[in-house]
Amino acid sequence: MNEFNEYFKSAFTVDNVIFGFDEGDLKVLLIKRGEDPYRGKWGLPGYFVYPNEDLDTAAIRVLEELTGLRNVFLEQVKTFGSVNRHPFGRVITVAYFSLIKISHYTLQPSSIARKAKWHSVSEVTGLAFDHDEILKACFHRLKWLVRSRPVGFELLPPKFTLTELQHLYEAILETSLDKRNFRKKILSMDLLIDLDETQEGVAHRPARLYQFDRNRYEELLSEGFSFELKESKKKERTTERAASSSPQTA
Amino acid sequence: MNEFNEYFKSAFTVDNVIFGFDEGDLKVLLIKRGEDPYRGKWGLPGYFVYPNEDLDTAAIRVLEELTGLRNVFLEQVKTFGSVNRHPFGRVITVAYFSLIKISHYTLQPSSIARKAKWHSVSEVTGLAFDHDEILKACFHRLKWLVRSRPVGFELLPPKFTLTELQHLYEAILETSLDKRNFRKKILSMDLLIDLDETQEGVAHRPARLYQFDRNRYEELLSEGFSFELKESKKKERTTERAASSSPQTA
DNA sequence: TCAAAAGTGTTTTGGATACACCCATGG
DNA sequence: CCATGGGTGTATCCAAAACACTTTTGA
Structure with a gap:
């Protein structure tokens, strides 16, 4: 020393x-x-x-x-x-x-x-x-x-809706995603379990609940599967509200 | 303290x-x-x-x-x-x-x-x-x-051939790459300057020499360009010599 | 019946892959 | 003239992107 x-x-x-x-x-x-x-x-x-x-x-x-x-x-x-x-x-x-x-x-x-x-x-x-x-x-x-890697699920409750998942990705990636394409992509990965339950008490059509299938992920991993979401060169997420008809002092 | x-x-x-x-x-x-x-x-x-x-x-x-x-x-x-x-x-x-x-x-x-x-x-x-x-x-x-990111060039001499570059990628990624596809991809990025020079003293057709265009890269970066080579799910690099006609004890 | 979010398919496009032959040089 | 690596083009496939309307619920 x-x-x-x-x-x-x-x-x-x-x-x-x-x-x-x-x-x-x-x-x-x-x-x-x-x-x-x-x-x-x-x-x-x-x-x-x-x-x-x-x-x-x-x-x-x-x-x-x-x-x-x-x-x-x-x-x-x-x-x-x-x-x-x-x-x-x-x-x-x-x-x-x-x-x-x-x-x-x-x-x-x-x-x-x-x-x-x-x-x-x-x-x-x-x-x-x-x-x-x-x-x-x-x-x-x-x-x-x-x-x-499918780490987003760590931030969500065990049961979540696809829209919640999408919002999570949008928040982290600071971008906006297309609903249909997002769902297609995520579901095609075969990593989610459809719980056959729906939300309750929402003032609109209730969404289906899903769960992340960790075992399935390990399995896919060992088969050489690679989770991958493309880097989208899309527009920044904007506060989608252009000058509507709200009166401004001129 | x-x-x-x-x-x-x-x-x-x-x-x-x-x-x-x-x-x-x-x-x-x-x-x-x-x-x-x-x-x-x-x-x-x-x-x-x-x-x-x-x-x-x-x-x-x-x-x-x-x-x-x-x-x-x-x-x-x-x-x-x-x-x-x-x-x-x-x-x-x-x-x-x-x-x-x-x-x-x-x-x-x-x-x-x-x-x-x-x-x-x-x-x-x-x-x-x-x-x-x-x-x-x-x-x-x-x-x-x-x-x-285009960091491979840091490992090569200022002037290099496309084959050298390909070998570098193959060594790092521990995979083998298709020559034509590799060239197409790299050249399409518009990051290399064709020096209009060739190798000398090699016992085969001499290769063209290229240089990495750092300025061009900075420029492209600021336009939102993203260097990206896909993760190829290809075969490991093998010592490409299968049982040809070498006789096996039956 | 209205508001609010859920859910759903098809077409188009571009990039990745697969693939085989001729070329230029030194020995 | 032979061995060695250099150099090139096309057809196919698949995944990403673009895009709009109907459904279900609570208020």
């Missing part, structure tokens, strides 16, 4: 970008910081990695302390280690993101959890540290991942 | 998977370790990150000390931090990979460089630390990257 002692003076943390999906909108769980540095600012949930803890374990711990959830989709994205990113010293952080079913999330009793709140990803800005950049990197990774 | 002192006892390093392409084969530059731990084993080039050094800078430094090269393609891939991965203490390492033109590589005078040697990626095994795993992760990332 001798000559290398100089180097054993750093700390490292994990930060976890926790995504959820609600009201047709992609959300991220943020913490209002109650202590320095950046007191009062919103930031990503994270903490120092314990001396005897693996990185993934630390990320799982942070997630569980906040949400009570275990066995959740979680993936390492990128490590941020600019010299001056942390005022306490040299701290590098390993960024993870996780996907949770927001309906399963319940406020935890821990003091940290009481400071947590969901924010629309598209509206988040001005976070503590370099967390804006971290969020951006994780969102970018999610965008890619959702087109290459 | 006070209460957090416990955490400021870790070190971190960068490891750099340096890829090159030669003799139709994807290579990686490894170091024969002259010191403990893992003395005598091959390992990835890497070193501690200096207290006032950014991660990327450290990776660039490691690369330059070894190869003398600057302004090289380099990308962070993943961070490895198992509790016991390093016998000296808690050391997490940030893995990078870089792509260099092997023809530009010349043996550096530094003592470290004298222990470096190119190895075929497909044959490497039994590296120091968790470097097998790191190499695997970087190779996997390269495989993905080469299909999504």
Whole structure:
């Protein structure tokens, strides 16, 4: 160790970008910081990695302390280690993101959890540290991942409608999709179980409910199947409401 | 700082998977370790990150000390931090990979460089630390990257033939490609400059030389162009020699 | 009976694949 | 003149894209 002692003076943390999906909108769980540095600012949930803890374990711990959830989709994205990113010293952080079913999330009793709140990803800005950049990197990774692997289901309740699924994809990919083509594509993959149930209590024709068939996916995978949604060069999603006849002050 | 002192006892390093392409084969530059731990084993080039050094800078430094090269393609891939991965203490390492033109590589005078040697990626095994795993992760990332962005050119000399380019893709993707279809696809992207020169001194019809048009790529990018080579579900590259008429014992 | 979202098929188009022969050079 | 890789075109197939109306429910 001798000559290398100089180097054993750093700390490292994990930060976890926790995504959820609600009201047709992609959300991220943020913490209002109650202590320095950046007191009062919103930031990503994270903490120092314990001396005897693996990185993934630390990320799982942070997630569980906040949400009570275990066995959740979680993936390492990128490590941020600019010299001056942390005022306490040299701290590098390993960024993870996780996907949770927001309906399963319940406020935890821990003091940290009481400071947590969901924010629309598209509206988040001005976070503590370099967390804006971290969020951006994780969102970018999610965008890619959702087109290459069937992870979208991690964000939906166990039973969902095709329209909900489509809205999820539209929110993540920031695009609009054609209803018929989307359904054709998804159903042709043979990854959904038609539950033969329908929504109840909606003021319109109730939609069929589906479930993701994880076993079938594993099976297809081993046969060389590759989940793949094309990168659509389509128009940005717009707030589809042109100047109707709402009177404007001229 | 006070209460957090416990955490400021870790070190971190960068490891750099340096890829090159030669003799139709994807290579990686490894170091024969002259010191403990893992003395005598091959390992990835890497070193501690200096207290006032950014991660990327450290990776660039490691690369330059070894190869003398600057302004090289380099990308962070993943961070490895198992509790016991390093016998000296808690050391997490940030893995990078870089792509260099092997023809530009010349043996550096530094003592470290004298222990470096190119190895075929497909044959490497039994590296120091968790470097097998790191190499695997970087190779996997390269495989993905080469299909999504025109980075293959980083591994070729400035002037190359289409067949060389095809062989490069075949080596990285571990597959075989159809010559006519490959050419059609690549040329249709309008990213290559036909130099109107040909090979010299080859014992067959000399091939035309091409150059990657980086400016054109930037231009196309800004127009929304997306480089994309499909994931071919084709046969593994085989040593194309089936039982011809060689007699089998019946 | 109205509003609101669910559900459904066909045609067109473009890109991926499969495939085989002649060409230019050095030895 | 032979061996070696260079270079080229077409037909087929399949998946993506474009596109509009009817159905079911609650209010």
